Amino acid sequence: MEAMNTGTRSITVGIDGSPTSLDAADWAAREARRRRLPLRLLHAGTGPAVSGRVPDVDVPAGRTRTALDRAAIQLSYAHPALDIIARRTGTPAVQALLAAAADTETLVVGSRGATGFAGFQVGAVALAVTARAERPVVVVRAGEIPEDERAPVTDGSPPESAPYLPVVLGLDAGRPADALIRYAFDTAAFRSAPLHVVHAWTRSEAYARGARVPGPENTAERGDGDGNGDGNGDGEGRALAGALQPWRRRFPGTTVREHVVQGHPGPHLLRASARAGLLVVGRETGAGPGRAVRSLIRHAPCAVAVVPHG
Known part of the structure; x- marks a missing residue:
């Protein structure tokens, strides 16, 4: 670790x-x-x-x-x-x-x-x-x-023996930040928790980056395995996989799931936080948290880590 x-x-x-x-x-x-x-x-x-x-x-x-x-x-x-x-x-x-x-x-x-x-x-x-x-x-x-950080106990075992809920990371694959990714992987590793990485994109952002915009399929997930996953192979998914690949190698014991979703990040991360032990989001150094991060701080049902980067 x-x-x-x-x-x-x-x-x-x-x-x-x-x-x-x-x-x-x-x-x-x-x-x-x-x-x-x-x-x-x-x-x-x-x-x-x-x-x-x-x-x-x-x-x-x-x-x-x-x-x-x-x-x-x-x-x-x-x-x-x-x-x-x-x-x-x-x-x-x-x-x-x-x-x-x-x-x-x-x-x-x-x-x-x-x-x-x-x-x-x-x-x-x-x-x-x-x-x-x-x-x-x-x-x-x-x-x-x-108990809010751990999976529910149903067999009468002590709550502290239950596995940790996932750490959820909100990441812009077009602008990956080492400090943000490191914090999320580090936190998940200390908890022996899975890491769920959510990349939300819009068509205008994808066009601005010159990425190929996928068709009707607007959500892709990639699991551990060989990295091929079951996604639709669009540029957004490849960008996220590429940003995370070196960190997967550094933290081989951490289970990682990649979620590529279309739309603004706030609603997607709020939904993901309902099943998380910790939500990790970033802000650029020298700038305050954006509207989505401020909303997540107010409304997320779990603790929120805000990591400066860049």
């Missing part, structure tokens, strides 16, 4: 005391365990800075435990083998999270931040951070639980 080489090896999560941020923190803890990385908890807001390493979180006599203290202690009990570092800063939330993102492998935030992040409106912090962060940002929806 290949590991990402993205600077400081850690997972960082923003904590504001809201239930959504605690759901995000638990997701981040599970991801840190999967990747065998330390977990950093960051609370941004006014007041004196307090830092500590968990499980030895020192709470001085006379000081009430903060939301950060409580989150750190809860996570240390739930994940006793995890190295957890808690830090509080008076820097405004978006600024603090963007600075943290530059020094971590993945930044995790809740989809609906409460008032703890300096009065930002619901969802504003997540959208602002995903638009500008230098590293991947995972937005975790409210109410996310560990």
